[in-house]
Amino acid sequence: xxxxxxxxxxxxxxxxxxxxxxxxxxxxxxxxxxxxxxxxxxxxxxxxxxxxxxxxxxxxxxxxxxxxxxxxxxxxxxxxxxxxxxxxxxxxxxxxxxxxxxxxxxxxxxxxxxxxxxxxxxxxxxxxxxxxxxxxxxxxxxxxxxxxxxxxxxxxxxxxxxxxxxxxxxxxxxxxxxxxxxxxxxxxxxxxxxxxxxxxxxxxxxxxxxxxxxxxxxxxxxxxxxxxxxxxxxxxxxxxxxxxxxxxxxxxxxxxxxxxxxxxxxxxxxxxxxxxxxxxxxxxxxxxxxxxxxxxxxxxxxxxxxxxxxxxxxxxxxxxxxxxxxxxxxxxxxxxxxxxxxxxxxxxxxxxxxxxxxxxxxxxxxxxxxxxxxxxxxxxxxxxxxxxxxxxxxxxxxxx
Numbered sequence: 194x195x196x197x198x199x200x201x202x203x204x205x206x207x208x209x210x211x212x213x214x215x216x217x218x219x220x221x222x223x224x225x226x227x228x229x230x231x232x233x234x235x236x237x238x239x240x241x242x243x244x245x246x247x248x249x250x251x252x253x254x255x256x257x258x259x260x261x262x263x264x265x266x267x268x269x270x271x272x273x274x275x276x277x278x279x280x281x282x283x284x285x286x287x288x289x290x291x292x293x294x295x296x297x298x299x300x301x302x303x304x305x306x307x308x309x310x311x312x313x314x315x316x317x318x319x320x321x322x323x324x325x326x327x328x329x330x331x332x333x334x335x336x337x338x339x340x341x342x343x344x345x346x347x348x349x350x351x352x353x354x355x356x357x358x359x360x361x362x363x364x365x366x367x368x369x370x371x372x373x374x375x376x377x378x379x380x381x382x383x384x385x386x387x388x389x390x391x392x393x394x395x396x397x398x399x400x401x402x403x404x405x406x407x408x409x410x411x412x413x414x415x416x417x418x419x420x421x422x423x424x425x426x427x428x429x430x431x432x433x434x435x436x437x438x439x440x441x442x443x444x445x446x447x448x449x450x451x452x453x454x455x456x457x458x459x460x461x462x463x464x465x466x467x468x469x470x471x472x473x474x475x476x477x478x479x480x481x482x483x484x485x486x487x488x489x490x491x492x493x494x495x496x497x498x499x500x501x502x503x504x505x506x507x508x509x510x511x512x513x514x515x516x517x518x519x520x521x522x523x524x525x526x527x528x529x530x531x532x533x534x535x536x537x538x539x540x541x542x543x544x545x546x547x548x549x550x551x552x553x554x555x556x557x558x559x560x561x562x563x564x565x566x567x568x569x570x571x572x573x574x575x576x577x578x579x580x581x582x583x584x585x586x587x588x589x590x591x592x593x
Contacts, residue, residue: 203323204446207331209381209423210316213278213374214339217311220265220366221281222303226433227350231359236431238294239248244430246301248552253305254312254546260571261309262318262537270319271382277310278375285367311374313339314540317520323383329521336516337461341428344454351447379401413585417481417540419546420578424484424571425512427550428491435564440496447499456509457516464514474586477518483511485575502518519543 194297225247233241264273279304287300309315313336320331428435436446464476487507494500519540554567561567 205381206319206323206383207334209377211317211338213377214313214335215342215345216369216374217281218339218342218443218552219349220285220370221308221311221345223343223429224350224366226430227347227354228359228363229434231354235359236292241552241559242294244551244555246298247300247430248548250301250305250308251548252545253302254308255504255548256539257306258310258314258541258544259537261315265315265318265322267361269322269383270315271379271384273310274315274382275375278370278378279309281307282367282371283373285370286364288362289367311338313516313520314537319382332520333461333465333517336513337388337458340457340461340513341454347450351443410588411583413581413588414522415542417578417581418539418543419582420574421484421515422543422546423550424488424574425585426472426547427554427557427567428488428508430545430551431554431564431567438564449505452502453509457513458507460510460513461517464517473518473521477522478579478582478586480511480514480518481575483507485572485579488512488567488568488571488575492565492572500566508539
């Protein structure tokens with residue numbers, strides 16, 4: 194089916210999602226890095242145990258990405274994302290009040306389901322369904338604003354923890370999902386599947402997946418994006434303990450970390466301004482290369498601010514651009530039909546890697562009693578990501 198630009202793109206959807214993505218990413222993903230040490234100190238649980246619960250949530254989020262994408266293709270985003278916000282709110286309150294490891298794990302498992310219903314992948318599916326050929330504009334606008342999630346929620350969570358303790362802080366994050374995200378999702382998101390999914394069916398979805406699984410380019414891109422996310426996710430979760438291990442005070446670690454969000458946005462602005470002169474694969478290759486360079490800067494920086502700032506700039510810019518590249522390439526290479534299912538299939542291993550990375554980094558830290566070996570392992574993963582992406586681009590070029 195030929196997909197045309199929507200005559201009047203519903204921008205209210207983008208602005209609503211911009212707010213809810215900041216809150217969802219901030220409360221469900223970024224805040225956890227600040228919470229690790231307070232939870233460890235209060236409960237006496239080991240860091241591996243605490244991070245393991247978060248990794249479980251990311252694992253379940255990865256598994257849920259494909260079915261959630263198919264649901265949005267068929268029914269639209271209102272119901273799916275509204276339920277996700279209510280679920281996130283209730284389970285964050287459970288996390289805040291429990292003192293049992295088993296309940297802590299069960300709550301984070303449920304939060305994994307909420308993540309699959311709330312983070313970028315379902316938001317992108319909603320935009321593609323409603324914006325049609327204008328979807329890149331909507332995704333760019335969304336990621337420009339949502340890129341401030343870490344900038345807002347790292348210092349906010351640090352302030353909440355310092356003022357009220359980690360339990361009340363997590364409860365506040367839950368209330369934010371209930372009172373802010375749930376109403377915006379329910380009132381402003383479409384209740385139907387939208388322009389690109391009319392007439393969608395289970396039969397069409399089942400035809401898409403075998404085609405993807407036969408594509409060498411699909412598997413190479415999945416490997417590239419997965420290796421990239423392994424490095425990004427490990428650093429996002431362990432950044433505060435890592436910086437404190439290097440001798441930075443908590444306030445200095447927060448100040449450095451808050452640079453990452455604006456750098457993500459700056460990277461996206463550069464991509465919007467200059468990236469259209471280049472093919473998406475060229476932009477993606479440059480963005481992927483920035484990550485291992487950034488991690489290498491962090492590995493050799495010690496407590497030296499010039500290299501630490503260089504890390505924050507390159508790390509943020511790389512992730513900011515790659516968020517757009519992953520969303521756009523899924524449609525450009527494999528088509529806009531059934532975008533939710535296609536993006537879900539490509540994103541599933543990427544999100545699963547978010548689950549593996551934090552616990553793997555924690556285990557390596559425990560084995561070596563330091564973050565040095567962890568950082569060099571992440572450099573190697575970044576280089577693997579670049580290599581797989583380059584081979585995918587070469588394979589695609591030869592096929593055309």
